[in-house]
Amino acid sequence: DTGVSQNPRHKITKRGQNVTFRCDPISEHNRLYWYRQTLGQGPEFLTYFQNEAQLEKSRLLSDRFSAERPKGSFSTLEIQRTEQGDSAMYLCASSIRTGDLLATNEKLFFGSGTQLSVL
């Protein structure tokens, strides 16, 4: 399967614990995005990378959230000291962005997500 892969698919944790999710994008994609989605809502942007550089992080995102993409390939999203409000589906997406500084026609390819439940 050459699509976007996310692990684990489900994670149940107790409040206060740390959790880490992994995303493996499509191999030639240089952009990687993280979104969070709660039931009945659209995906909420969290952060994105171009290669290994984190270019933007949502201002609404707590400092308990951190993401890395150390070699410009896979990415991890860590949530420290989880809270019940962190319960959501965490989606990863990847795309190819070419050099045009203006908006491109890039399409996002999404993984199936990691469903987090904080008890």
Next chain:
Amino acid sequence: SQQGEEDPQALSIQEGENATMNCSYKTSINNLQWYRQNSGRGLVHLILIRSNEREKHSGRLRVTLDTSKKSSSLLITASRAADTASYFCAPTLIQGAQKLVFGQGTRLTINP
């Protein structure tokens, strides 16, 4: 705001009927994309329409774009049970934010 706003929030029709959902946005765009999301899964790209296009077809999908009204519509013809999903539009700005921002979507239910 960069995001599109989908309307209606929910739509329920009989199998075989056509489904139309709309998207409005507030700023000038380079293109607009539509995505589908089945329950518990990630989003899947359906179609992209550029700002200089007025209509685009892909199989049973027809997308229109009216930049003067800052709106787009997605028509699904001859709906099937498998079309049951949430549908999201995502405008891409001419300049500025480099990410896609999604609204709440339209939840489409196709009844057998």
